[in-house]
Amino acid sequence: MAISQARIIESLEQACSNLNPDEFIFSFLDAYGFPKSTITRLRKGGDSRNVAEGDDIGLKKKLYFRAVSKGADLDAEVESLKASEVIARNDIRFVIVTDFESLAAFDLKAEERLETTMDELDKQYAFFLPLAGYEKAVMYSEHPADVKASEKMGQLFDLIRERNDLSKPEDIHALNVFLTRLLFCFYAEDTGIFEQGQMTSAIQSCTQEDGSGVDQFFTDLFTVLNLEPDAPERKDMPAHFQAFPYVNGGLLRDDEPIPEFGRKARRILLDCGSLNWSAINPDIFGSMFQAVIDEEQRGNLGQHYTSVSNIMKVIQPLFLDKLYAELEKSRKRDRKLKELLIRLQNLRVFDPACGSGNFLIIAYKELRKLEMEVIDALNAISDQAEMYYSGIRLSQFYGIEIDDFAHEVATLSLWLAEHQMNMAFKAKFGYAEAALPLRDSGDIVCGNALRLDWEEVCPPADGSGNPREIYICGNPPFLGTTERSKEQSADMKHVFSSFKSIGYLDIVAAWFWKGANFIKGRRAKCALVSTNSISQGDQTSLLWPPIFELGVSIDFCYQTFTWSNNAKNKAAVHVVIIGLKNNEDTSTVPRIFETSREKTTVLKVDNISPYLVPGPNLAVYPRTKPIGPVSKMIFGNKPTDGGHLYVTLEERDEFIEKYPHYAHWIRKVLGSKEFINGGERWCFWLAHIPLEDVMNVPEMVSRVEKIRDLRIKAGHPAALKGAERPHTFLQLAQPLKGNYLLVPRVSSERRSYVPMGFYGVDTISSDANQMVPNATPYEFGILTSEMHNDWMRTVAGRLKSDYRYSATLVYNTFPWPEVTDEQRKHIEELAEEILLIREDYPDKSLADLYDPDKMPAPLREAHKSLDRAVEKLYRDKPFRDAPERLEHLFARYEKLIAEEKAKAPAKKKATRSK
């Protein structure tokens, strides 16, 4: 049922403004796209489709509608309907009750409530969208226990914060520690570590309703949990405290102050106790808990937490697949299986950006599952039942996390995961180690991963100097140059101190560089989730050649996929996963994974290029000049005007009417949006007008002053210089005569060809485009060919996944073919044919013409002829596919660059690193 949401809003608005109680529900159903026939029958009455009683309207699986008289309690009505048998029998999704002034509704699937007045109903249209086939995104819907628990803990945190001074970092740390201990206790009393409900009932009986005594209670409780069973101090404690077991394991090592509680906080505490904590999922609970507590993250709960499926994409190719293969190979061979057990007990997993520990927890659980399978296999081939215990210890798991609370949560979650796995072990084999006292948890260090020495955090060799098998994994933060703090910029400089420049390297690159240096020459591998930018555009040649020089190469990768988890506002980013290994490590073949919504495919290749396609370890360096004798491509005109040089059509007409002799001040301007999608924009183009003349026009004064102010405020040298001529664009590049070829800087990845077009110099191009002044149709023909677009697709930067055409990376690096005059003329003819065909569609924008689903056949064919002709310039035999074209282009690129170098041997090396 595809229906435009704008139409829904409009129809709802109409139904509510001309409110007719008898008709309302029918208009409502119509708004959400129910078939007219259904509505007509419902209106007539007596139809079997109506499953409701009396005057109500009910549609199976959809909704149940009831109108009540004014003054009735809508909520109570909804509640009673929700529980009624007719709702359950017909699997109703929405219950709606209205008195035609207000409306109350309940979504039984999402368990969400809506209360609104009728005139606001259109604003709430999204609530009922599932009726039209649009499902709502519900955060972590598959884990209601985690949601409830983390929300309750969040409330508790707020109440504690109200009452306690948390201005000093050590106070915050103390509270972090308290919350994680508390969480452990809730979990413990629901999972058999404590007696069922032991702590909650003790709180109930030992503390006052106004909250007094709660802090003392926890002081005593944590003391006793830290006392060994035979410790003499135990005897001094009240009897109900003595009943608590010895926990330790480092959870209660330090004596931290306990916050004070009020009446409300105590009540929430008891509420927490009544939740079922055994259903908590340590994999994601930690992230949610952290998100609830961390103020900065509250607005966008969990947007960066890594989903289990994405973690598996990292750890399976990194080590799990290989270990499982080992198990299959070793079945039936006692010695081999025992060796595998030993290996599992000795390998190390290290997440240098571990957050609340998701990767470590999943890795731990997966290794425990594998260990159980190995034990199974051992039991299957042995006559005597030997009692194998788990030998995998949390102390094999290392992490670095900068946030104190997240680091506490990570430590705790590992314990919870251990307990969970011990229970699974017991369920399978009938025995398991004691839950208490807790053993050492993971080695999680609270600190800055870019400053710490990773080898100190995760020693690459054991005490006797034997090298360890180590797997580095994780999802480090992504941060471009503009959003970084001063400290983070300094961190980057520190990590890349051996680099000549770090350009636009994303901060995540620092983890790759440190990771590559860590694994170099060791029995170690590293795989990280990253923004796709580090294998695109400018960053590729900065990061990868130095990594390859270490003797490290790409072991496997997941090509770009869109970031996704169950959070409401998931981060808008396209990511890749890249695994690194030493060149000498031949235990695996390079694998390229490609994932789409439907499936994931794997391609085994000889080598993975830094662009994450099959190919050599070759990165294309940005150049300031084209390789061949072709026209120069220049950057567009950059306003930096806060919008004050732009004018609307109305403003333009008004201005020209008043000052007809200044009509030439206003010019048509193109961003890439106007170029690609059509539409008009206008701007003041005053590059050749003295500032005094401009300031003599009253309408201009405030515009110009605003621009001057904002440029002064921006403060950097370029802006300050621009403040001296505030009536012009900050960067001027418009050619003075002739035509120019316009190339948009960003364009959708759906298109096979980046749209380009010719304009006269009277049309201003903004910095959203680049220009090739006085380009020839030949140049247009080459640039709009499939050959060139394939090159662009590989070496260009991307905005998310959309193409970002740049002169330095795409145009100037392109290996142009060698042509005769005759060939050149042929290309020009084919190129002009394309321009002519475009003119046959004056009503269509370039977006329409180059939409792969809508591209007119004649245009498509003209492009195909051109593509074929351009290919022929490179070689006679047609290319089979894009990889073959690229192979040829890269070979030619290398040849041309080598020739260029040979011509100018005195020039310094082009490489930017070291």
Next chain:
DNA sequence: TATCCGACAGAGG
């Protein structure tokens, strides 16, 4: 001076 980027941003369905 020129230009690459954005755990995006804004519009539209």
Next chain:
DNA sequence: CCTCTGTCGGATA
């Protein structure tokens, strides 16, 4: 809400 697709100006060389 989700999907689609390119603004704008700072930071960097």
